[in-house]
Structure formats: C-alpha cells, structure tokens
Amino acid sequence: MSGIPKDLVVETTEVDREQFLATFSREEEKKIRRKVDRRFVLLIGLMYMVKQIDANNVSSIKVLQEGQPSNILNELHMSANQYNWVSSIYTIAYIIFETPSNLLLKRFTPRLWQTRIFFSWGIVLACQAAVKNQQGLLALRFSLAILETGSYPGILTQLNSWYPSDEMAKPAAWLLGISQCSSIFGSLLCYGISYMDGVRGLSAWRWVFIIEGIITILFSGIIFIALPDYPKSPRSNKWLSPREQNFIEARLGDRAPKTEDAPFSMQEVLEAVRSPIQWSFTFSQMLINLGMYALTWYLPTLTTSFGYTKLPANQLLNIPPAATGIIGVGMGALILRQAVASRPVQLMIYNAGIILSFILFFTVSATAGLYVACMLGTFFINIYYIPFISWRSATMKGATGTAFAWGLQNSIGQIGGVIGPQLFRSEWAYNRYKNSFGIAMAGVIAAIAANLACWWLTKTQEKDCLRAAQIKRQESKLDGV
Known part of the structure; x- marks a missing residue:
C-alpha cells in the first residue's frame, strides 16, 4: 500500500509473530495499549454521543411545548402517527446507504471520511429548522440519514484494526457508555432550549435543530484533528514507533484488517454475503434493535403520559434510564473482562433480562412500575451489546470484509428502527401500548434463536477465545505477556 514505509511491512511478514510479540515486556504492552486508548476511547464515545x-x-x-401552538406537531400540522415516520424514514435511508458508505472508509481513510460525515450532516441538521410542512421534514430527515450513514459501523470497523476481539470490551464500553449520555445531554439541551421558544420569532424545536447542527459542524473539526487512521498509516508515525506499530497489528491475528490491505476486495464481500455467520448476527441485531428503538421512542411518551407535560420534568425524567444504561455498559465490560463465561452464555442471560422488562409492561399498571420497566430494559439492552460487539469482531476477516460485514449488519439491523416507532400508533394507546410491547418482545425472543445459531456456527472458535482470555487474565496477574 502506498505511503507505508517498507520496514513496517517487512518486519511483520518475515519475523515469526509469536517470537516478535515475545520480545515485549508486560510493561511495554501496557504502555502501547494506553497510547491507543488515549487516542480512541474518549473520542469515539463523543462521536457516537x-x-x-x-x-x-x-x-x-x-x-x-406540548399542547401549545409552537409545538412541532401543531406547526407542521402532523398527527402523532404521521410523526412516527420522522424516525422510520430516517432508518430507511440507513438500510439503503449504510453499507456503501462504510465501504468507502478505507479508500478515503477513517479521519477524512468521518470528518465529511459529521460536517455534512451538521449542515442538513441545522437546515431542518427551516421546514414548513411534514413533507419538508421527512425529506430532510431522509437526507440527514444518507449523509450520516457509515458513522457507527465506521467506528467499529476502525477499532477492528487496532484492538483484538477479546479486548473490544473496553472501547465498546466507552463507545456505548458515553453515548448513553446522549439522553442526558439531549434532554438537558432540549430543556434549556425550550426557554428560547419565540426568540427571534422561532419556536424552541427549530432552535434545537439549529444549535445541534452548529455543534455537529464544529465537532467535525475535532475529528479532523484528533482521529487516527490505521496503525501503520503515515499519521501514526507521530505518536507510535515502527516497532510499536508492528506490535499493534501483530497481536490482532491473521484475519483482522491491516493497514496494507487493499481498499476493496470483491472476494471478501462475496465471502461475507455467503457466510451464515453474517446473517445470523445480522438478524440478531435487527431483532434486538426492535426492542431498543421501541423503548427509545416510547420513553418521552411515557413520561408525558404521567402528566409531566411541563418543563423541566418531561425532559429530566429521561435521565435516570440513561444512567441505568451507563451502569449496564460498565458491568458488561467488567464481566466480559473477567472471562467467567463465554460471550453467547452472557447474551442468553441478557436476552432473558430484556424479556423480563417487557413482561412488566403487561403486568404493571402503575406509572412508577412502567418507568422502572423502561429503566430495566435500557439496562439489559446496553449490557447486551458489550459481548455482542466483542463476539462479532472475532468473526470478521480483512479490511473490505470487515467494513462490508459491519455495514450490512447495521443497515439491515435498522429494520428494527423502522418498525419500532411504528408500533406506537395512537389507536394502541388505550392499554398503554401492550400490543406494541408484545410485538417488540416477540422480536427479542426470536433474537434468542438467532443467537443460538451464531453460537452453533462459532462454537469451536468461542471455546478457543474463552480459553485464551482466561490464560491472558492469569498471565496478567503474574505480570506475564
């Protein structure tokens, strides 16, 4: 690959990988890993947030401003059912464009591609403040999603070039943990902006789009400055020695995407399409997403139905569920790092927890109980994705294969995002959306079958990974490598 110094390619191909890795002390390994963590974990968390x-x-x-003329439904003359399409059409664009966008990551480099994504979507986000009707809002939401595609799977694809799959718990925890703060910051932001209702003749919801758009545009500059590319990219020479760059790629294994991989390989794309592992993980994510999007869309409606229609209550009540999500992410990373059970076993337990939270929507009628059910569901959905991302990362192969696999999985997974908001139709509100959560729960139960298929297809690999993780944990206690 052009631009990579020859000594960086030669050393990893001519020196036996195990012998080369054995030349590093435990302290050197920790130092290099800390360097990588400092470059990624906070930044990717903020990006996803x-x-x-x-x-x-x-x-x-x-x-x-619910019930007031300046409320978005009143200004754009939309019913609640019509507004559900604002979220659904957004995810439809993801289904179509997520995979092609992620395949461009390698060609343009992660730094430039992610910068473009954030900058362009920030502009369209701000432009939503100018919409005059339902059609304009739907058109801009669709355009927003087109420009935003590739951001999340791009992060996961890039992490596969820096972290072994058994160490993905840490970046995944930062990614999902900080992103959970989006509910907190988003709610606080909406609460603060709500007092701008009528400023310069604009409703509060228009100011939300303007201010968040400007923040996103400015944040794209931070990505351009701070986001690394690949371990052996020219920009990595500024903070990693050639030996350290070789160490990072050598410990990834043969299947992981490497710096010198070609920007595109049709063979890797075809292998991913033909792989039953690809489709079992894809359907698993789609079905879990159905439950996740159902909870995300329902929570503000639930808190408003309590009678808390005035600020700040209807925004601040979104914060406790987000806090439980952060706790779930932290616990998931800790459990995975301890290697006490295989990743599929952990997922079965978390699946059961999600189902339990959904059952509460059928058995509980008190508003406080429904609120607790939302918190419990948020906890288990977030803890679920820690071993899920780590497990999936272990099955990826090559730069193109990894980009395509993450892109395809996330795009089809967004079908859950299309269906989730549509479950909460006004005609189903009479029994607090029990019908809606019944469908969502059926999806989560079906996800168990998909996970069992994943487990069967990767059972040998999972045994090896669990054994290796346990050995690594024991060696770390003995200060070994």
Whole structure:
C-alpha cells in the first residue's frame, strides 16, 4: 500500500509473530495499549454521543411545548402517527446507504471520511429548522440519514484494526457508555432550549435543530484533528514507533484488517454475503434493535403520559434510564473482562433480562412500575451489546470484509428502527401500548434463536477465545505477556 514505509511491512511478514510479540515486556504492552486508548476511547464515545443526540432528538422535540401552538406537531400540522415516520424514514435511508458508505472508509481513510460525515450532516441538521410542512421534514430527515450513514459501523470497523476481539470490551464500553449520555445531554439541551421558544420569532424545536447542527459542524473539526487512521498509516508515525506499530497489528491475528490491505476486495464481500455467520448476527441485531428503538421512542411518551407535560420534568425524567444504561455498559465490560463465561452464555442471560422488562409492561399498571420497566430494559439492552460487539469482531476477516460485514449488519439491523416507532400508533394507546410491547418482545425472543445459531456456527472458535482470555487474565496477574 502506498505511503507505508517498507520496514513496517517487512518486519511483520518475515519475523515469526509469536517470537516478535515475545520480545515485549508486560510493561511495554501496557504502555502501547494506553497510547491507543488515549487516542480512541474518549473520542469515539463523543462521536457516537453526538450522533445519538442528533438521531434521537425528534422524540424529545415531539413533547416540547406540548399542547401549545409552537409545538412541532401543531406547526407542521402532523398527527402523532404521521410523526412516527420522522424516525422510520430516517432508518430507511440507513438500510439503503449504510453499507456503501462504510465501504468507502478505507479508500478515503477513517479521519477524512468521518470528518465529511459529521460536517455534512451538521449542515442538513441545522437546515431542518427551516421546514414548513411534514413533507419538508421527512425529506430532510431522509437526507440527514444518507449523509450520516457509515458513522457507527465506521467506528467499529476502525477499532477492528487496532484492538483484538477479546479486548473490544473496553472501547465498546466507552463507545456505548458515553453515548448513553446522549439522553442526558439531549434532554438537558432540549430543556434549556425550550426557554428560547419565540426568540427571534422561532419556536424552541427549530432552535434545537439549529444549535445541534452548529455543534455537529464544529465537532467535525475535532475529528479532523484528533482521529487516527490505521496503525501503520503515515499519521501514526507521530505518536507510535515502527516497532510499536508492528506490535499493534501483530497481536490482532491473521484475519483482522491491516493497514496494507487493499481498499476493496470483491472476494471478501462475496465471502461475507455467503457466510451464515453474517446473517445470523445480522438478524440478531435487527431483532434486538426492535426492542431498543421501541423503548427509545416510547420513553418521552411515557413520561408525558404521567402528566409531566411541563418543563423541566418531561425532559429530566429521561435521565435516570440513561444512567441505568451507563451502569449496564460498565458491568458488561467488567464481566466480559473477567472471562467467567463465554460471550453467547452472557447474551442468553441478557436476552432473558430484556424479556423480563417487557413482561412488566403487561403486568404493571402503575406509572412508577412502567418507568422502572423502561429503566430495566435500557439496562439489559446496553449490557447486551458489550459481548455482542466483542463476539462479532472475532468473526470478521480483512479490511473490505470487515467494513462490508459491519455495514450490512447495521443497515439491515435498522429494520428494527423502522418498525419500532411504528408500533406506537395512537389507536394502541388505550392499554398503554401492550400490543406494541408484545410485538417488540416477540422480536427479542426470536433474537434468542438467532443467537443460538451464531453460537452453533462459532462454537469451536468461542471455546478457543474463552480459553485464551482466561490464560491472558492469569498471565496478567503474574505480570506475564
């Protein structure tokens, strides 16, 4: 690959990988890993948090100034059922464009591609403040999603070039943990902006789009400055020695994407399409997403139905569920690092927890109980994705194969995002949406079958990974490598 010094390629191909890795002490390994962590964990968490704030703001905007002329439903003459399409059409664009966007990551480099994504979607996000009707809002939400595609799977694809699959718990925890703060910051932001209702003749919901758009545009500059590319990219020479760069790629294994991989390989694409592992993981994510999007869309409606239609209550009540999500992410990373059970076993337990939380929507009628059910569901859905991302990362192969696999999985997984908001139709509100959660729960139960298929297809690999993780944990206690 052009631009990579020859000594960086030669050393890893001519020196036996195990012998080369054995030349590093435990302290050297920790030092290199800390260097990588400092470059990634906080930044990727902030990237995903900004993305989630911009993607989920429509659920909070829906209840801003509810019942007043300046409410978005009143201004755009939309019913609640019509507004559900604001979220659904957004995810439809993801289904179509996510995979092609992620395949361009290698060609343009992660730094430039992610910078373009954030900058362009920030512009369209701000432009949503100018919409005059339902059609204009739907058109801009679709355009927003087109420009935003590739951000989340791009992060996961890049992490596969820096972290072994058994160490993905840490970056995944930062990614998902900080992103959970999107509910907190998004709610606080909407709460603060709600007092701008009428400023310069603009409703509060229009100011939400303007301010969040400007923040996203400015944040794209941070990505351009701070986001690394690949371990052996020229920009990595500024903070990693050639020996350290070789160490990072050598410990990834043969299947992981490497710096010198070609920008595109049709063979890797075809292998991913033909792989039953690809489709079992894809359907698993789609079905779990159904439950996740159902909870995300329902929470503001639930808190408003309690009678808390006035600020700040209807925004601040979104914060405790987000806090439980952060706790879930932290616990998931800790459990995975301890290697006490295989990743499929952990997922079965978390699946059961999600189902339990959904059952509460059928058995509980008190508003406090329903609120607890939302918190419990948020906890288990977030803890679920820690071993899920780690497990999936272990099955990836090559730069193109990894980009295509993450892109395809996330795009089809967004079908859950299309269906989730549509479950909460006004005619199903009479029994607090029990029908809606019944469908969502059926999806989560079906996800168990998909996970069992994944487990069967990767059972040998999972045994090896669990054994290796346990050995690594024991060696770390003995200060070994």
